[in-house]
Amino acid sequence: MKKTMIALSLAVGAAGFTLQSLADSNYPERNIEFIVPWNAGGGADNVVRALQNPVEEVLGTNIVVRNLSGGGGAVGFSRALSAKPDGYVVTIPTNATFTLEGLGNVDFTYTDFEYIARVLVEPYVLAVNSGKGWETLEDLVDHLQENDARLMVGASGVGSSTHVMAVALAEELGVEFDVVPYDSGANAVTAAMGGHIDAVVLNPSEVVSGIESGRLTALVTTGDERSGAISQAPTMLEEGYDFSVSQWRGVAAPKGISQEVEDRWVEAIQSAVESPEFQRAAEMMGSDIMPLYGDELDEFVERTARLMIDEAAKLRQ
């Protein structure tokens, strides 16, 4: 009796297993839910909506975008993680995935996600009010060090990745920043343009119109390469600092999705980033298309996550 039970359960298990792998090789068979943990119309949302069409074409199914914007991303990410790891629920990881963990406000960790792709990269940019007269990073650093002065730097949101990055930049440059968190990047830019603060650390798309108008001057960006949107500003690497961190946006699913599902997504993203429609959208958003998959991606995630989590953890007193 016992033996039949075991045999039976083994058979059922095997059947279930083959059914599952069968399902995975036919993936996707129904609509895929793409959870955006921020509001419609925001940066991450724009990326997902620009990806939607080209990815749908390759996968041959509908992508349903759901904005779950509570808790600065916490609600959406934890909802995505509570889904079955079958590839029918995916989300958009960014540095916020890591800073949320570093601040200690959530009980998931970055390792709970299976990272499928990095799609877009945006460096952080340090831009100062042009009226202050600093033309280069060296001007600024010299001024601050000689006068033992502190720089009033705006960031978007307390504990946001721009806040974390402002703190990390000050450490790296060996100067003192007073970081003032604003409710949004837009409000920080307004304050810097009005001269109420000296500088901002934000992403290029947020400061580019301020720079074009001449009110702000971009001193340095933090990417591996110069940003397409602000190509006049050198990188930290060019300035001689061993420092490279970028904001990024990609696709992730709860850990445990099968290799078949991951491969299908990689294929879809590879094709999507080639589409002129998506390339135009990325350029408009001020982001650079720098796809990364597999082991290289895991290494990138590991490196960025460690830095972001450690720096964010320092913000908790």
Place this chain on the structure above:
Amino acid sequence: MADYLDAFGLVFQGYVLLAIAGGTLLGLIMGALPGLTAAMAIALLLPLTFGMPPVMGIGMLLGTLCGAIAGGSVSATLLNIPGTPSSVATTLDAFPMARKGQAGRALGIAIVASFLGGIFSAVVLCVLAPPIAEFALRFGAPEYFALSIFGLVIIASVAKSLIKGLVAGLIGLLLATVGTDPIAGVTRFTYGNYSLLTGINLLPALIGLFAVSQVLADVVDYFKTEKADTSKTKLDKAAPRWLEVIRSWKVLFSSSVIGTIVGAIPGAGGSIASFLSYDQAKKMSKTPEKFGTGHPEGIVASESSNNSLVGGSLIPMLTLGVPGEAATAVLMGGLMIQGIRPGPMLFAEQGAIIYGIFIAFFVANIFMLMFQWFGIRLFVKVLQIPRKLLMAMILVFCVIGVYAVDSDIFNVYLMLGFGVLGYFLNKYGFGTAPVILGLILGPIAESNLRRALLQSGGDWSVFVMRPISLTFLAVALIFLVFTYWQNTRHKTLLT
């Protein structure tokens, strides 16, 4: 000039006009439904605009924005339920007027005031956008703090009793402390709930305090008195009331100015514009005691200012590339996807497009007037729906709308909780508008107070050493004294 001619060519095409009209109509409908805000309406239509030429897509979104703000006044007037946070002040006089059997008149005034306010801001947008944007840049943390204190003083004037109004305002301020501390990042009163990390969401609070509490009050009333047949409710003539609005031109003008300027200051908490206008209309009035009882000037003040807010909020977006609030932030996302980067370069490089946007904004306001003109007779019929059906429907819409904000069921619970709170606040004469004011202004006041002190190194004199900040604080103080004096004088006159 050539740019303007090109721009006319861009706007006056069949499909473009159709898109603007469609956007306006959808905006009106969504604005009238509690829980669906202008920002959500725009976000919903955004993907539709991807394939359109820029002026067409933006025209449609602008129509949606105008329509949603104007539509919010319909439910505010007929049901005491503000469709959007901007129409909270409209409920103060429009609903009492509708209760007196003059729903058609109340809506007629609201429509004309909305239209004229919208047109006023459109003119300002065309003529004065750059200098106003320059003025807005002078607002630093101390100015925002002073402005929000000025806004909080209004609580004393919108509430029937000074003390009870202040109590309700403080409840709002207290609730505004929930969530992540805006400067230090410490979580406050969240009890491990992710949904509360960013604070209490304004929309569930608004819908709970106004809509759900109204439903509860009506249910209680229903069993006491109003079992009467509502299908024979007499309706007055529903048509735009041009003369009545134009007669209060002073209120119309000053409210439109306030709406445009508050709209132009990014992050000032746009929905306070209608309260500011309502308050100054009351202060300037020879008959302030009529406000709150169904006074036409109250409706004119609130409606003209919340629609001029729309034009105002386009100013920093188009000239500085900085969106003023949620709805314009989504709109700006739409522009960027269209390949238009808002900012000062836009005027120089793509004049035709920017003037096209101006013209589309005018056109959207005209469509808004037309749709409401025709729709007004239908709108008032809502009052003839049997109350028990109407209340059930409202509750359904509230739940759907609030759930749709973040697709988060927690917001629905929050809404129900605020509904019960609102019911008791109304029952005991505290009012719900001060709670909303506290919730909107609390975070602005707190974060800017702390930013200002961070920037000044803890020196409190920044608030009085800067002219704009000092002016707001001084006027706030004068208003407070004036309100107290007005109240006591009124009492002595009565006794």
